[in-house]
Amino acid sequence: MNFSVIPISYYLVLSAVLFGLGMVAFVFKRNIITIFMAIELMLNAVNLAFVAFARAHNQLDGLVFVFFVIVVAAAEAAVGLAIVISVYVNRQTLNIERINLLKF
Amino acid sequence: MPILDHLWIIVALPLLGSAINGLLGKKFSKPVVNAVGIGALTLAFVSAVEAVREFAQLPADQIPFLTKTYFTWIHAGIFQVDYRFQVDQLTVVMLLVVTGVALLVHIYSAGYMAHEEGYYRFFSYLNLFVFFMLNLVLAANVIVMFVGWEGVGLCSYLLVGFWFLKPSAISAGKKAFITTRIGDFGFTIGIMLLFWTFHSVDYKTIFEQANKLAVEPWGLGTLTVICILLFVGAAGKSAQLPLYVWLPDAMEGPTPVSALIHAATMVTAGVYMVARMNPLFSRAPLAMFIVALIGALTAFFAATIGLLQTDIKKVLAYSTISQLGYMFLACGVGAYASGVFHLMTHAFFKGLLFLAAGSVIHAMGGDQEMPHMGGLRTKIPITFWTMFIATFAIAGIPGFAGFFSKDAILEAVKDGPNANFWLWLLGVVAAGMTSFYMFRLIFLTFFGKPRYDEHKVHVHESPASMTGPLVVLAILSTVGGWFAAPKLVGGPDHFTNFLHPVFAAYAPESGAAVPEAAAEVGSPAMMLFHALTGWPVIVGLLGLALAWWFYIKSPDTPKKLAQSLSGPYKLIHNKYYVDEIYNFLIIAPLLWISTHVLWHFVDEGVIDGTVNGTARVARETGSHVRELQSGNTRSYATWVVIGGAGVTVLMLGLWGMVR
Numbered sequence: 001m002n003f004s005v006i007p008i009s010y011y012l013v014l015s016a017v018l019f020g021l022g023m024v025a026f027v028f029k030r031n032i033i034t035i036f037m038a039i040e041l042m043l044n045a046v047n048l049a050f051v052a053f054a055r056a057h058n059q060l061d062g063l064v065f066v067f068f069v070i071v072v073a074a075a076e077a078a079v080g081l082a083i084v085i086s087v088y089v090n091r092q093t094l095n096i097e098r099i100n101l102l103k104f
Numbered sequence: 105m106p107i108l109d110h111l112w113i114i115v116a117l118p119l120l121g122s123a124i125n126g127l128l129g130k131k132f133s134k135p136v137v138n139a140v141g142i143g144a145l146t147l148a149f150v151s152a153v154e155a156v157r158e159f160a161q162l163p164a165d166q167i168p169f170l171t172k173t174y175f176t177w178i179h180a181g182i183f184q185v186d187y188r189f190q191v192d193q194l195t196v197v198m199l200l201v202v203t204g205v206a207l208l209v210h211i212y213s214a215g216y217m218a219h220e221e222g223y224y225r226f227f228s229y230l231n232l233f234v235f236f237m238l239n240l241v242l243a244a245n246v247i248v249m250f251v252g253w254e255g256v257g258l259c260s261y262l263l264v265g266f267w268f269l270k271p272s273a274i275s276a277g278k279k280a281f282i283t284t285r286i287g288d289f290g291f292t293i294g295i296m297l298l299f300w301t302f303h304s305v306d307y308k309t310i311f312e313q314a315n316k317l318a319v320e321p322w323g324l325g326t327l328t329v330i331c332i333l334l335f336v337g338a339a340g341k342s343a344q345l346p347l348y349v350w351l352p353d354a355m356e357g358p359t360p361v362s363a364l365i366h367a368a369t370m371v372t373a374g375v376y377m378v379a380r381m382n383p384l385f386s387r388a389p390l391a392m393f394i395v396a397l398i399g400a401l402t403a404f405f406a407a408t409i410g411l412l413q414t415d416i417k418k419v420l421a422y423s424t425i426s427q428l429g430y431m432f433l434a435c436g437v438g439a440y441a442s443g444v445f446h447l448m449t450h451a452f453f454k455g456l457l458f459l460a461a462g463s464v465i466h467a468m469g470g471d472q473e474m475p476h477m478g479g480l481r482t483k484i485p486i487t488f489w490t491m492f493i494a495t496f497a498i499a500g501i502p503g504f505a506g507f508f509s510k511d512a513i514l515e516a517v518k519d520g521p522n523a524n525f526w527l528w529l530l531g532v533v534a535a536g537m538t539s540f541y542m543f544r545l546i547f548l549t550f551f552g553k554p555r556y557d558e559h560k561v562h563v564h565e566s567p568a569s570m571t572g573p574l575v576v577l578a579i580l581s582t583v584g585g586w587f588a589a590p591k592l593v594g595g596p597d598h599f600t601n602f603l604h605p606v607f608a609a610y611a612p613e614s615g616a617a618v619p620e621a622a623a624e625v626g627s628p629a630m631m632l633f634h635a636l637t638g639w640p641v642i643v644g645l646l647g648l649a650l651a652w653w654f655y656i657k658s659p660d661t662p663k664k665l666a667q668s669l670s671g672p673y674k675l676i677h678n679k680y681y682v683d684e685i686y687n688f689l690i691i692a693p694l695l696w697i698s699t700h701v702l703w704h705f706v707d708e709g710v711i712d713g714t715v716n717g718t719a720r721v722a723r724e725t726g727s728h729v730r731e732l733q734s735g736n737t738r739s740y741a742t743w744v745v746i747g748g749a750g751v752t753v754l755m756l757g758l759w760g761m762v763r
Contacts (some may be wrong), residue, residue: 027741035741096737103735 129224287340294333331391338374359462396436403429508585539647
């Protein structure tokens with residue numbers, strides 16, 4: 001396979017579309033789990049852009065960042081899902097609009 | 105010569121006494137406080153006497169500038185101030201007067217203050233006062249003198265307000281301090297101008313440079329301006345017109361304080377300073393005239409107020425102002441020695457008058473009003489006789505101390521090189537009034553029938569610790585003027601001759617400012633006759649006769665006179681409304697500006713407004729911004745997105761600019 005056939009702009013556009021979808025879902029969705037997934041989507045969109053740049057410039061830096069992002073995302077998923085379960089146990093809901101006690 | 109080489113000992117002793125009593129005195133019993141306070145003063149007096157004895161044996165060429173430098177206090181560029189003492193004849197006189205009278209007042213206080221709270225505090229302040237006063241008279245430069253000058257003012261404030269639970273005493277203390285401060289404003293500017301002109305603050309350097317200058321013409325030359333400014337300071341310190349108002353109020357302090365600070369020593373600091381600066385004053389004829397004029401006017405003006413006062417201490421206070429006026433009058437006509445002579449005799453007889461008045465007040469159980477007294481002569485004989493002698497002295501009755509000094513002053517004003525008939529007239533009339541109000545005081549207090557309730561007031565003679573100093577001062581009030589006695593029969597005036605080197609060393613050549621011993625011709629008997637029948641003596645006796653007529657012979661006369669002359673009577677009785685005028689012209693506007701401009705506008709409006717405004721802006725901003733934290737996670741998400749978009753746009757823009 002020759003990756004150079006596909007121009008980098010294709011990857012970047014795909015990355016931007018994925019990031020945009022994730023962002024829209026992040027803002028407009030109500031369920032915490034869905035928002036969580038939107039965040040994951042944005043992270044992976046960024047990962048894609050990193051990988052594409054790394055390949056295009058023939059450098060390893062982007063790949064290293066991707067590994068870090070995956071590790072952090074995994075940790076975040078673990079902690080985040082634990083919080084989600086804990087919230088559900090206490091409030092019997094995952095609707096973000098009803099979880100609004102922490103305010104001025 | 106141990107003490108002359110170690111002048112600091114004289115000064116350090118009272119400071120040590122003050123420190124011990126002030127820091128530890130609370131736990132001491134009264135005898136210990138006495139031992140420390142009076143002991144320190146006794147040692148200081150003995151050292152001073154020893155220093156004077158050594159001084160008298162010095163060869164003449166080491167005088168007048170025998171100085172001892174202890175350390176350099178300030179050194180900045182050409183401005184150098186050494187902590188330096190000097191001894192000359194003028195210092196010697198002051199040294200003996202200050203330590204001597206202070207010692208007597210300390211002993212007296214042990215009896216007078218025996219039942220007061222804060223006994224140790226009183227002695228601590230008194231010792232501190234003596235420390236500063238000795239600094240003032242021993243200083244060899246203007247700055248060290250100024251330290252003493254301000255220090256005695258501080259002690260005056262502390263001692264006038266000694267009974268600090270009494271509002272009138274507190275405000276009197278503040279009045280004394282602030283009024284003096286107005287004078288010191290001129291004084292400090294004078295010192296600066298002095299340094300600016302002569303590039304030194306040392307007496308010796310200044311005087312030697314001044315010695316090369318000629319007498320300034322009538323007008324505002326540099327020397328004249330310096331002298332006038334220095335005299336402003338002296339007028340504040342020595343309670344001259346128009347800054348005398350603090351001294352009568354200062355009578356709120358304990359009576360020994362009035363005797364020591366407000367009669368014998370501190371208030372004479374101004375006279376001492378003018379006499380010390382004689383090389384400058386003698387070259388500034390306009391300043392000299394102002395000194396003489398203010399002195400004569402004050403002598404006259406204060407004497408008129410003294411005529412109608414009923415508070416025994418207030419009479420003495422106005423009398424002090426009046427006598428200080430005489431001293432300035434003497435300095436103003438160039439008779440510095442006579443001024444210092446009067447300073448010394450005044451320290452004796454006015455110190456005595458105050459201490460005796462204290463003894464009267466003590467006997468009356470605290471009442472100071474003369475209309476409540478009367479007939480005390482036989483009940484407190486020692487107080488009566490000593491006070492009687494002091495009254496003779498101040499009234500200028502021949503033979504007593506005040507006669508010689510006052511006569512010398514009036515003679516210099518009449519016949520001296522700067523003679524002025526009108527000033528002499530003021531002085532003579534004031535002398536008559538002095539005699540009148542002093543004998544009025546004596547007659548009202550000691551003669552006639554008792555006007556107090558004999559069942560309530562138990563009149564008793566004071567203890568020996570109080571009458572002892574009275575007797576010593578009475579002797580001094582009698583013999584203290586005899587230095588000048590030979591002059592009456594054409595002989596030398598020993599006092600003037602003793603001080604002559606101080607005032608002749610840097611005298612300008614043209615004006616013979618310091619008169620030599622009287623060089624009149626005539627037989628001794630004729631001269632004695634003239635001296636004893638001069639106007640000062642005649643008006644003195646007239647005052648005595650008039651007081652006798654008014655207050656012994658026909659006691660109704662004063663009342664009738666007051667009714668027929670109600671206008672002037674009211675004016676004088678209310679002290680010419682000077683306090684009210686000052687209140688209206690200065691204090692009330694100052695208070696108004698302070699309240700409405702400085703307080704309500706500047707402080708509350710501008711300063712507080714700025715501080716509170718800053719806080720209010722932060723609070724208002726916070727109360728609006730906090731609504732951003734709605735608890736709604738989706739709005740946070742929106743803000744994150746908007747922020748991210750903003751940062752992206754910003755970076756793209758910056759990148760574009762860099763490119």
